[in-house]
Amino acid sequence: MAVSKTLHQAARDGGAAAGESARDVPKVELRALDTLWFQVAGTVCNLACSHCFISCSPTNRTHEHMRLADVLPYLEEARRLGVKEYYFTGGEPFLNPDMEAILEATLKQGPATVLTNGLLLDDGRCSRLAALAAGSDYSLDLRVSLDGYDAATNDPIRGEGTFERILQGIENLAAAGLNPVVTVTEVHAGNATAEGRRRFLDLLRAHGVAQPRLKMLPLFQLGAEAERSGAYESWQQLRRGDAPPEGWDHLQCTTCRMVTDQGVWVCPILVNEPGGKMGQRLADSLGDFPLDHPACWTCHVYGVSCKT
Amino acid sequence: MSNRIPEDHQAKTAKASRKAKLTAHRGLATWGEKLVPLGEFRRAVDGAGRRLSDAQRDAAIERFTAPVGDGVPVEGPYRRVAVCGGVYANAYALEALLDDARRRGAEAIYCLGDLGGFGPQPERVWPLLVNGGVRTIQGNYEASLASGRDDCNCGYADPRDNHYAAISYRYTAQHSSPAFKAWMGELPERRRIRVGERELLLVHGSPRRINEFLFASTSPVDFLELLVAQNRCHGILCTHTGLHWHRRLPSGADVINAGVIGRPANDGRTAVWYAMLGCGTDGTLEVEHVPLSYDHQALARDMRREGLPEPFVETVLTGWWTTCLEILPARERAAGRF
Ligand code: SF4
Ligand code: SF4
Numbered sequence: 167m168a169v170s171k172t173l174h175q176a177a178r179d180g181g182a183a184a185g186e187s188a189r190d191v192p193k194v195e196l197r198a199l200d201t202l203w204f205q206v207a208g209t210v211c212n213l214a215c216s217h218c219f220i221s222c223s224p225t226n227r228t229h230e231h232m233r234l235a236d237v238l239p240y241l242e243e244a245r246r247l248g249v250k251e252y253y254f255t256g257g258e259p260f261l262n263p264d265m266e267a268i269l270e271a272t273l274k275q276g277p278a279t280v281l282t283n284g285l286l287l288d289d290g291r292c293s294r295l296a297a298l299a300a301g302s303d304y305s306l307d308l309r310v311s312l313d314g315y316d317a318a319t320n321d322p323i324r325g326e327g328t329f330e331r332i333l334q335g336i337e338n339l340a341a342a343g344l345n346p347v348v349t350v351t352e353v354h355a356g357n358a359t360a361e362g363r364r365r366f367l368d369l370l371r372a373h374g375v376a377q378p379r380l381k382m383l384p385l386f387q388l389g390a391e392a393e394r395s396g397a398y399e400s401w402q403q404l405r406r407g408d409a410p411p412e413g414w415d416h417l418q419c420t421t422c423r424m425v426t427d428q429g430v431w432v433c434p435i436l437v438n439e440p441g442g443k444m445g446q447r448l449a450d451s452l453g454d455f456p457l458d459h460p461a462c463w464t465c466h467v468y469g470v471s472c473k474t
Numbered sequence: 475m476s477n478r479i480p481e482d483h484q485a486k487t488a489k490a491s492r493k494a495k496l497t498a499h500r501g502l503a504t505w506g507e508k509l510v511p512l513g514e515f516r517r518a519v520d521g522a523g524r525r526l527s528d529a530q531r532d533a534a535i536e537r538f539t540a541p542v543g544d545g546v547p548v549e550g551p552y553r554r555v556a557v558c559g560g561v562y563a564n565a566y567a568l569e570a571l572l573d574d575a576r577r578r579g580a581e582a583i584y585c586l587g588d589l590g591g592f593g594p595q596p597e598r599v600w601p602l603l604v605n606g607g608v609r610t611i612q613g614n615y616e617a618s619l620a621s622g623r624d625d626c627n628c629g630y631a632d633p634r635d636n637h638y639a640a641i642s643y644r645y646t647a648q649h650s651s652p653a654f655k656a657w658m659g660e661l662p663e664r665r666r667i668r669v670g671e672r673e674l675l676l677v678h679g680s681p682r683r684i685n686e687f688l689f690a691s692t693s694p695v696d697f698l699e700l701l702v703a704q705n706r707c708h709g710i711l712c713t714h715t716g717l718h719w720h721r722r723l724p725s726g727a728d729v730i731n732a733g734v735i736g737r738p739a740n741d742g743r744t745a746v747w748y749a750m751l752g753c754g755t756d757g758t759l760e761v762e763h764v765p766l767s768y769d770h771q772a773l774a775r776d777m778r779r780e781g782l783p784e785p786f787v788e789t790v791l792t793g794w795w796t797t798c799l800e801i802l803p804a805r806e807r808a809a810g811r812f
Contacts, residue, residue: 248700
């Protein structure tokens, strides 16, 4: 497989200096820390989807689970920084035995969203989550990933038999009174069209979701997705002159940070690039970040935001 | 039959490659697009980023959350003030508000912007605001119309929401005169008022962004405390979401979303809402959300005559939102019908 080198890789190979100076790398500042992400299950997942941009799998320990005790100091720091919302992702967050305790602690201080693949949402879990939601002043949102409106389109991406299991999870949530946001990637060309959206909405209604909610996401050509559809080309890099007149405010890294068991990262996307790490605590990560990764190009061109 | 063999073969290799994927990462880490030994990745990560001392961290947080002055003059002091959010070209509700607020003894009436959108004949609200002495700030609608922007900058992300928002905006832009738009451009972005002892900041979305949504269920206490502290005030009034709420913070400050008088609050009632502020006996702020009835049948008639979308009319007549639903957080969404 032909892999074009990212700057980070080039830097590692010692060949970056030329490229670095030839390209005027724009920097973004953190305007406010509104959205705090926790990669609470690390890169450990019970699936190994072929478009997963961080290549999660049952054996991927690039990032490990975070325990409640790991999360609490960040929550404390987040209060001082006035964080507005908390997102939990992985891997699969519900593989983490502390997940519900972490949610309980979080919901005392702000709204929480969990990004899940839907496989571990049995009745017991759903009713416990509903109780957590009811007990908080803030919203609890579940985002469930689905990549096709039938098994024939979903399963080749997410794994055999997953379509049925995901819909069962969604039904269980709906039965418990929790209305998930179903997240669909543009892995199939038709998914994000009006017709595609209608089919997803109809599917969800047929499975007991009275107020179906959808979020469409473009793909990052990283990790497994790079293997599936090809890596970035060398021209997919941002330059200072690319800044729109209103600046870089459309990029989520102006308002978010990501915490994993290894520290604080600029955003949810660059966690598999050591260059994306900004420090150990949130206070270490309040400075500028250079947009020197090709994934930044996707963010800019597609206006990506991982939050709902 | 002949193509069955390759298909089977394909399925088998797909299965094998999936199995390989499940175990591919033993002892390895993903670095960008490559697999490297886990130890190599961890070493690179350990050395990456900054590691400040505790004192430096405190200082960094303090700098990051430092107050920002705006030099906006303080109006008042008042004992009783009415504050309304988006008017959305609902002249019937605005007339009702002017009557109701005066009857309740308001010394001044403030409007937090979004004069047009949703409703019919936007220019009808202009003389009502001017003659009624309503002190208005810019909403994203006014900012967009005055600057000739081609969308309302409401901040929706869903295609259906955007579709309806675009219809409203196009209609409003076409039915607002250059003089009205110029007047919108002159409106201040924020105001400060004093009610009794309390100094309050009036903004459209939030003190940070004209189109930021402050919903009750997604505005943490610590976040609101920071907004209040950064803006050196005793309270904040905002609108933009269409849903009214009030939270008294542990510091004693108040954050009040005044709601809107342009359309109902997704609560199955045809009434709309505004906020009445007064001085409490103990120096605190008194906050009351006031439901306001108006001739919603007349509004619906006018909207139909102007050819505005039927889902908008339905909202006016039923009190349930049919559009702008995707911006709602889980809790607010669950409270509505759609
Ligand atoms: S896309 Fe989600 S469910 Fe699939 S492997 Fe990655 S983390 Fe797991
Ligand atoms: S990948 Fe996107 S969010 Fe992350 S630093 Fe680059 S532009 Fe910002």
